[in-house]
Amino acid sequence: MRRYHPVMLEVAHELTHAWDRASGPVDVAADMTRLTLETIGRAGFGYRFGSFERAEPHPFVTAMIRALRFAQLQNVKLPFVRRAFAGSPAQNQADIATMNNLVDEVIEARRREGGESRDLLGLMLTEGHPMTGERLDPVNIRNQAITFVVAGHETTSGALSFALYYFTRNPDVLAKARAEVDAVWGDREPGFSDVAKLRYVRRVLDEAMRLWPTAPGYSREAREDVLLGGKYRMRKGDWVIVPLPLVHRDPAVWGPDPEKFDPDRFEPAAVKKRPAQAYKPFGTGERACIGRQFALHEAVLALGMVLQRYDFEADPAYELKIAESLTLKPSGFTVRPRARARAAVQTS
Template identity: 60%
Template sequence: MAETTTQAARPRGFRSAELGWPELHRIPHPPRRLPLLGDVLGADRRTPLQDSLRFARQLGPIYRRKAFNREFVFVWGADLVADLADESRFAKHVGLGVANLRPVAGDGLFTAYNHEPNWQLAHDVLAPGFSREAMEGYHPMMLAVAERLTDHWDRELAAGQAVDVPGDMTKLTLETIARTGFGHDFGSFERSRPHPFVSAMVGTLTYAQRLNSVPFPQLLRRAARRNEDDISYLNRTVDDLVRARRTASGDGDLLDRMLETTHPETGERLSAENVRRQVITFLVAGHETTSGALSFALHYLARHPDIAARARAEVDRVWGGTAVPGYDQVAKLRYVRRVLDESLRLWPTAPAFAREAVRDTELAGVHPMRQGAWTLVLTPMLQRDPAVWGADAERFDPDRFEAKAVRSRPPHTFKPFGTGARACIGRQFALHEATLVLGLLLRRYELRPDPAYRLRVAERLTLMPEGLRLHLERRTPTADVSPAADLDEAPSELRCPVHGAGD
């Protein structure tokens, strides 16, 4: 059954009749606003995020849009976002598309309201699953799945075929989180079509986004029935996976922690229903965003052969003749990591996060906000703010993440994994996996773009390059085994202790 969000389940301070911005009139909105329709004229419901970026460039660091009877405040200015990061005054807001996912994910880590107790319980139980010791255990499984990808790409290369980058990255990341977290194999690389789990997942994400663009959900009656079928399939798949684990011992992965681990202080366990919700959360969020990040990075590497050559030279130098890179060797690919960070800067695959006031306050000392008032942070615009990133902020340049450049920037200007206590718990997992895969692909292939391709970004709550195909050439890596010099590297804004992270 689909879960409904009751008034009691909503965060304290929620006001259905008003936004909670007493001086809303001071915040600009698009011109030619129409009665009833608001600002939807000329908008494309398939690309609401990119529409919002267009308005952001026109209207400035804070603005508002109205769609039918709903009005939203958007923020992207660096000083405003830095103020929203103050955890004593602001917290995660579950709204828009995220709230629309509650029928499938409920009070899972990503979709839980702040006052729901299962969020903290699940976070405390699962955080050790992303410790260094746990990550070292996942590394061999990541390598095994990456080998399935390269075997597949070798076959495509031999057949003279271009590779489907988003499709293959989705297969890779789904198999990686399924294997490492839940001991399951979806057999993605043995299928000519996406696994039904992926199709159901895309359906639920797309439906959640569409709900934001229609005045009455009743208009989506047929889509709602398909969404219910998709949710039922996701639930059945996860229930079968959990049932199998209860009859057979695991190896201490995330599912074992969900089923067996008690809270270190209270002794509580996750309920069976919450286990299902957490598994769905990890399977969906644990692969959908990483596949997009890898796809954008490969697009930019193919389009910038000089950057690809520099990254490839680093892989050859650091990994040398090592057939199988060890866990510690991945973190030494510092330029490859910069390529990934720069891709996430331009196209953070989770492109927005919402913050709400936990008490009456003023945003940056300018805009009054009542308790419960909320705003949506447009991460791609924050990470393109010319005041922070320069006049060439739209240009792809991994050297923006060179150590000195990172130290020179103010905090809270690079937020692809969200912010605060509810930032992504799996960020280190995603970064290790993506850096490893990029290193392996750069070492094995030359990437050739289709000259006719122009980047198109598909939106389904997350972002993905649409229709991206690359041609490959097999290469022989340089057998230089000399140790790489340690580069002067500032701590990344994303390398925070696991136990300080949340979702």
């Protein structure tokens, strides 16, 4: 994480440069996606998507979104609905080829360059199995890389977007978080160890992910016949989906007003009192998110930097709308960032 911090900081500065130049409202989810895509690309694979230099998304992103939507709609029985929202099978194959070709080019460029690199790509290319010494084959590395890029930016961008939405709707929370940033960071650029000191900002992020976990659920298969919860009979091989927005709103755990945004739910004493399975925004078990610490460091750093630098003007008439694809994000949410009078931090 110490190696990743400078990359995260570099990309966060690109976000603030873009917001400094903005003459009107900015699309929060779009810019958070630029931030997180650029961060995982550079930190994990040494690849620059040029996200803040483009008016339109990178072709990889366009292909990725369409391919994910195509996969999700495979259970829709009406072909014209699938084509309308996700394109044809031929388009899907072209999108997959676009993603594969880009990643193959990145891998081949790294092989030609040689040298030692300890990012994700470098480790996949050079490290072998601890017992057998066997290395990942090129197709496996490609698929792993695509998975890291997809999972490494979609969920974090949604969490950041929801956190900023709740900041604009809760002035007292915004003031408290900004006061923490001012007290801990002041006007200086944050170092690696400064990020974990923003404990209240982290609680805001946690509460945003409670209400809107951007990876909205996970599935489990019954290994044997079982009566689930003393109520639901499941046979071996049956599947159950755990919808996290409902789990995270269970009144038995979160109290009589689970819809209320309240970061104090994540004070240490409150966390200790809750069942461990009541809050699972990063999934659970062996398949829980491998990038959790990466995402949390990146998100708290980005939130701290925009709180340090900007006041936010949001449309008071905006009502939260959820865009659902592979992940959840707010749709149509914009803010007008205005430089704070005291914001005089280094910007490059």
